[in-house]
Amino acid sequence: MDVRAQVSMVFHLDKCIGCHTCSIACKNLWTDRRGAEYMWWNNVETKPGTGYPTLYEDQEKYRGGWEAGAGRPRLKLGGRLAELARIFHNPRLPALDDYYEPWTYRYDQLIGAPPSDDQPVATPVSLVTGEDMKIEAGPNWDDDLGGSSIYAAADPNVEALTDSERGQLLAFERLVFFYLPRICNHCLNPGCLAACPAGAIYKRGEDGIVLVSQHKCRGWRMCISGCPYKKTYFNWANGKAEKCILCYPRQETQQVPACMHSCVGRIRYLGVLLYDAERLAATAALPDAELVEAQRALILDPFDPEIAAAAREAGMPEAILEAARRSPVFQFVKRFRLALPHHPEFRTLPMLFYVPPLLPVMATVSDGHYEVTPELLSSLDASRLPLRYLAAMFTAGEVAPIVEVYRKLVAARLYQRATTVGDVPRESATHALEEAGLSAQDAEEIYRLTALASFEERFVVPPFFREGAIESVEDVHEHQEEEGAGFLRPPRRGW
Ligand code: SF4
Ligand code: SF4
Structure with a gap:
């Protein structure tokens, strides 16, 4: 076992209101510069929809990630030779039109306009060019239009649906969408x-944050092709690649990343996860159906004395182990199994x-009274978002892990409804908890974590221990070359 630490995050999609405050906080801090205007290290897209850059999830088109x-x-892109052959012409790159051409306005026309x-x-x-232009696309062009027949129908995840599920998702009178905030995933096996x-x-x-050395970058842009989430960007003004840095300068001074700090919906959680670096390559090579469970298995339980001993043996400071035990991400991902990659x-x-978005509470009005029925709350089959759509996004097409998450979310909701509002019979709530494999105590804790958790x-x-982690980039690269074939076990020098 080779225990490492990774700063990790959970986004609770049920709570995202699509306000884009996170995107603006990030832009003001990091990408409000020439050459970076079109970059949104944090963006929020409406799903179902085509995303940013357009159709980034379509790996037939972009060949990002791994097989x-x-x-x-x-690498789906091919090995080093295939890469070299494409180095001066790479058809797998998104073009500026796939993002959008950034623009401003000639404000002097307003200020200096004569009386008229x-x-x-x-x-x-x-x-980019300084020329007049016609605006034809923008960073959230399909914002709140995700359910429309133009944008939702083009969403690559919709391909997994049957005709009836597609009809269910796209029926105008049942229009349904949710927001998906995205930043770099700081992957364990970064494409x-x-x-x-x-x-x-x-x-x-020391923390698994993925960075681009501005000194070493030669602007080949292969990182953009290799990332299936399209979360590295090319600065057209200085010819270097850039990406989300997880606000490491803020974190090193014990401040949370700007996107999280500003999040209006309080949807974001940040904490440390421990993982076993020895199993990275074998996990990433598994068939689709095994990936979600295998990735969970990769994450280690910091409360387990054997794992704690292995972490100490690897030189992990006690303070990181302690932070891993208090990590809200561990609770969501491993303990309650509610959050999915x-x-x-x-x-x-x-x-x-x-955490996938829970279905909106369904209600009926009868005799002038507003009524919520347990059947409507708990019926997954009647979901306006087909489970297979969510499975295409979060579980490599496997519906069972999505059902498991929803059973828990619905049971916790019914339990709270029965406890605080009283319009759901106590027996229905107890039955739902049993079906989901949760105790009343679990339901209370999920509620607390979701709704009441303090900052x-x-x-x-x-703690970041930067004084012990000042290592030259050359050292890190030397280590990576030893690891070979682009597959990574990060160096341990950080501690
Ligand atoms: S840019 Fe971020 S999301 Fe993309 S492969 Fe690299 S680490 Fe993963
Ligand atoms: S600030 Fe929070 S609630 Fe608003 S869009 Fe971003 S993630 Fe969603």
């Missing part, structure tokens, strides 16, 4: 890192997890 191999995954009977207008101007011919991308030993079939072993409970930023 299963014999004992070891292989007509309202002056500011015409849009491209931030961006493995695809970089310059060896400019590295994963920090985004597209595990991309095999990058993403370390950002999502300190939602964000357990571990």
Whole structure:
């Protein structure tokens, strides 16, 4: 066993209101610069929808991430030779139109307009060329239109649905959508890192944050192709790749990342996970159906004395072990098994997890009274979001893990409803808990974690020990080369 620590996150999608405050906080801090205008290290997309950049989930088109191999995954892009052959012409790259052309307005036309009977207008101007332009796309062009026949129908996850499920999802009068905030997943097996011919991308030993060395980057952009989430970007002004840095300068001073700090819906949780680095390659090479469970198994229980002993033996400071025990991410991912990785079939072993959105409470009005029936609350078959759609996004197409999550979420909701509102019979709530394999105590804890957790409970930023982790990027690369074939076990020097 080779115990490592990873700063990780959970996004509780039920609580996201799609306000984009997170995106703006990130932009103001990191990408409000020339060449980075079109970059949204944090973006929030409406699902079902086409996302940003358009159709990034379609790996037939982009060939991002990994495919299963014999004992070891292989980059979908191909090996080093295939990469070299494409180095001056890479058809697997998204173009600016797949993101959008950033623009501003000629505000002087408003300020300097002479008196007139007509309202002056500011015409849009491209931030890339400086020329007048016609706006035809933007970073959230399909915002709140995710259920429409144009955008939802083009969502690659819809392909997994039967005709009747597709009808269920896209019927206009039952229109349903949810928000999906996305940042870099700081993967355990990053496709961006493995695809970089310059060896400019590295994963920090002490916390697993994935960074691009601006010094080593040569602008080949293979990281953009290699990342199936399209979370590395090319700065067209300075010719370097850039990506989310998980606000490491903030975390090193015990502050949470800006996107999380500003999150209005309090949907975000941050904490440390321990994992077994010895099993990375074997896990990422498994067939789709086994991936979710195997990724959970990779995550270690910090309360287990054997694992704690192995962590200490690996040199892990007691304070990190302690932070791992208080991690809300561990509670969501491992203990309650409620949070799932985004597209595990991309095999990058993403370390950002999502609690899928619970179905809206269904109610009827009878005799002027508002009524919620347990059947409507708990019927998964009547879900307006087909389970297979969610499975295509979070469980590599396997419906059973989605059903398991929903049974728990619905049971916890029924239990609270029976306890606090009283319009659900106590027996129905107890039955739902039994079916979900939860105790009343579990339901209370899930409720507390979801709805009541304080700032300190939602964000357990571990100590960073940077004074012991100042290592040159060359050292990290030397280590990566020893590991070979782009497959990574981060160095332990961080502690
Ligand atoms: S999501 Fe994963 S593969 Fe993509 S940039 Fe982040 S670490 Fe790299
Ligand atoms: S700030 Fe929070 S609630 Fe608002 S869009 Fe971002 S993740 Fe969702």
